[in-house]
Every structure is written in structure tokens, then in C-alpha cells.
Amino acid sequence: MESDTQPAKTPPAYEQIKRYVIRQIEAGTWRDGDMIPSESELVKQFGVARMTVTRALRELSGERVLTRVQGAGTFVAARKYEATLVEIGNxxxxxxxxxxxxxxxxxxxxxxxxxxxxxxxxxxxxxxxxxxxxxxxxxxxxxxxxxxxxxxxxxxxxxxxxxxxxxxxxxxxxxxxxxxxxxxxxxxxxxxxxxxxxxxxxxxxxxxxxxxxxxxxxxxxxxxxxxxxxxxxxxxx
Missing domain, CATH: 3.40.1410.10 (Chorismate lyase-like)
Incomplete structure (x- = not known):
């Protein structure tokens, strides 16, 4: 009997890069304010086009995981609540x-x-x-x-x-x-x-x-x- 189970789809390359960055931050390998590898280094590491890396870092910046500084590099954003963020009780x-x-x-x-x-x-x-x-x-x-x-x-x-x-x-x-x-x-x-x-x-x-x-x-x-x-x-x- 044939199975209806479908194999899990591999996430797109930009999503894999995002997950990699988040894992490094969660593990404490990259801390608040640390500079992460450059786009060129990530292109070489993942074997993808530069636009793929750019998209991943741009989305992480929009999600306030990273901070991009023109001419300086990309850094881990500070993990702090801001007045504009939603505070959820613990x-x-x-x-x-x-x-x-x-x-x-x-x-x-x-x-x-x-x-x-x-x-x-x-x-x-x-x-x-x-x-x-x-x-x-x-x-x-x-x-x-x-x-x-x-x-x-x-x-x-x-x-x-x-x-x-x-x-x-x-x-x-x-x-x-x-x-x-x-x-x-x-x-x-x-x-x-x-x-x-x-x-x-x-x-x-x-x-x-x-x-x-x-x-x-x-x-x-x-x-x-x-x-x-x-x-x-x-x-x-």
C-alpha cells in the first residue's frame, strides 16, 4: 500500500541562513553587539548567491534580531524591551x-x-x-x-x-x-x-x-x- 506521507520540504536557502544566525545567538556564540560574519563570508559558507544572504540579513534586521550599520557591518541587536514593544506577563x-x-x-x-x-x-x-x-x-x-x-x-x-x-x-x-x-x-x-x-x-x-x-x-x-x-x-x- 502506498503511503500518503509527503517528505518534509527543505526550507529555502535564505530561511536556512536565518535559522543559522538565530541558533548562534541562542547558543551564546554571538552576543549582543557582536559583529556577525560578512555577507561575503556567508555566501562562501552556504554556497548561495549574495542576494540570498542579503535577503536573510535584511529580514532579520526588520525583525530586530540584527542591526546593520552601513560601512561597518552587521551586528547582533540588543535584546531589550523598548517602550514600543508589547510586554507580556510572566x-x-x-x-x-x-x-x-x-x-x-x-x-x-x-x-x-x-x-x-x-x-x-x-x-x-x-x-x-x-x-x-x-x-x-x-x-x-x-x-x-x-x-x-x-x-x-x-x-x-x-x-x-x-x-x-x-x-x-x-x-x-x-x-x-x-x-x-x-x-x-x-x-x-x-x-x-x-x-x-x-x-x-x-x-x-x-x-x-x-x-x-x-x-x-x-x-x-x-x-x-x-x-x-x-x-x-x-x-x-
């Missing part, structure tokens, strides 16, 4: 601010070809990266995080230890969010979610769905679920 910091201990239990960390997730991330082809994590305040489960991630923005995502830091903390270091959209709503949790969050039958679940961008690329799509009797959203602007 559950570990929120719990610490209340004087409590945060811990995380990683349920899964793998690839996904979920059609709805790929559509939300704007990916024509999979896979996306997928993580499911339960966050605890002391010993009470307070949040279930169901996150899909664009591999082009965070290529090293699956290698992270999210018991030591949250996905939010990791992503802020790699590529600060510049735009976000979200919805807050309440709904009944299914049996699996009730077990994870130790909720009673009929207890409402407070949900936040959020999609974020880095530059022109959708970076993540996440659904955060909370037991309504133990959690509330608050903020000011």
Missing part, C-alpha cells in the same frame, strides 16, 4: 511577586502538524513546535499552558528545559514580542483539563488565547487556562 514573576514558589511540570514538548495551529501561525507547511505545561503556585495548579511556536522564530525551542525557566522568559531573551492580539473568555473545562487543574465539575475555567508577532512573523499561539476560583486577570495602562 507567570513565574507574578507568583514570585505574591511571595510564593513557582514550579512547572512539562507534559509534552514536541512537533505538531495540527491544521488549526499551523493556520494560526501562518505556516503553509508543518511542523510547528508544541508544548504543554502546568504551572503551580506552591502546590496548587494555577495555569495550563498550551503553546504552539513558529520554528523559524525560535528554532531551538524544543531543546529548552522549561522546568528551569518559562517559555515566556526564554522567548524574551531570544526575540522580544512586538505585537499581540488576545481574547479572554470563560468556558467549562473538559475532564482532562479538570484533572490537571484540580477543578470540580461545573467550575468555570478562565481562558486567555493570545497570538504574538516578532517583526512580520507570527511567533506563537497560546491558550492559557486557569481555575476561575483561584485566578484573576488584572492590569493597568
Amino acid at each position: 507567570i513565574a514573576d507574578e507568583i514570585a511577586a505574591r511571595g510564593h514558589r513557582h514550579r512547572a511540570h512539562v507534559l509534552s514538548l514536541d512537533e505538531s502538524r495540527d491544521p488549526a495551529a499551523l493556520e494560526a501561525l501562518g505556516l503553509a507547511h508543518g511542523p510547528a513546535f508544541h508544548s504543554r505545561i502546568v504551572h503551580y503556585e506552591e502546590d496548587e495548579p494555577i495555569q495550563h499552558e498550551d503553546r504552539f511556536v513558529n520554528p523559524a522564530v525560535f528554532p531551538e525551542y524544543l531543546k529548552q528545559d522549561f522546568t528551569q525557566y518559562t517559555p515566556n522568559q526564554y522567548m524574551v531573551r531570544v526575540a522580544p514580542i512586538q505585537r499581540a492580539e488576545y481574547r479572554i473568555f470563560a468556558q467549562q473545562a473538559d475532564a482532562a483539563l479538570r484533572r490537571l487543574l484540580r477543578m470540580e465539575i461545573g467550575e468555570p475555567c478562565l481562558m486567555l488565547w493570545r497570538r504574538t508577532w516578532v517583526g512580520t512573523q507570527v511567533a506563537t499561539s497560546v491558550t492559557l487556562s486557569h481555575p476561575a476560583n483561584r485566578f484573576q486577570f488584572s492590569g493597568s495602562f
Whole structure:
């Protein structure tokens, strides 16, 4: 019987160069302010046309991963939030601010070809990266995080230890969010979610769905679920 499975398509050359640059930054090989190899060196390294390298570096500059200085070279951009960027709250910091201990239990960390997730991330082809994590305040489960991630923005995502830091903390270091959209709503949790969050039958679940961008690329799509009797959203602007 013939299989319907199609072989994974090789990313275009400019995308491979972008991923290479991001990997060097994530690994700490290239740090804030470091000059990266010249276009000529990258052309030789990857065996591609100069216009391919130029496109990769131009897009990374537009996404604020790199800074290009005419006559001087291309440098790793400083990884800092700016006033114009979107600030996303971090559950570990929120719990610490209340004087409590945060811990995380990683349920899964793998690839996904979920059609709805790929559509939300704007990916024509999979896979996306997928993580499911339960966050605890002391010993009470307070949040279930169901996150899909664009591999082009965070290529090293699956290698992270999210018991030591949250996905939010990791992503802020790699590529600060510049735009976000979200919805807050309440709904009944299914049996699996009730077990994870130790909720009673009929207890409402407070949900936040959020999609974020880095530059022109959708970076993540996440659904955060909370037991309504133990959690509330608050903020000011």
C-alpha cells in the first residue's frame, strides 16, 4: 500500500541562513553587539548567491534580531524591551511577586502538524513546535499552558528545559514580542483539563488565547487556562 506521507520540504536557502544566525545567538556564540560574519563570508559558507544572504540579513534586521550599520557591518541587536514593544506577563514573576514558589511540570514538548495551529501561525507547511505545561503556585495548579511556536522564530525551542525557566522568559531573551492580539473568555473545562487543574465539575475555567508577532512573523499561539476560583486577570495602562 502506498503511503500518503509527503517528505518534509527543505526550507529555502535564505530561511536556512536565518535559522543559522538565530541558533548562534541562542547558543551564546554571538552576543549582543557582536559583529556577525560578512555577507561575503556567508555566501562562501552556504554556497548561495549574495542576494540570498542579503535577503536573510535584511529580514532579520526588520525583525530586530540584527542591526546593520552601513560601512561597518552587521551586528547582533540588543535584546531589550523598548517602550514600543508589547510586554507580556510572566507567570513565574507574578507568583514570585505574591511571595510564593513557582514550579512547572512539562507534559509534552514536541512537533505538531495540527491544521488549526499551523493556520494560526501562518505556516503553509508543518511542523510547528508544541508544548504543554502546568504551572503551580506552591502546590496548587494555577495555569495550563498550551503553546504552539513558529520554528523559524525560535528554532531551538524544543531543546529548552522549561522546568528551569518559562517559555515566556526564554522567548524574551531570544526575540522580544512586538505585537499581540488576545481574547479572554470563560468556558467549562473538559475532564482532562479538570484533572490537571484540580477543578470540580461545573467550575468555570478562565481562558486567555493570545497570538504574538516578532517583526512580520507570527511567533506563537497560546491558550492559557486557569481555575476561575483561584485566578484573576488584572492590569493597568
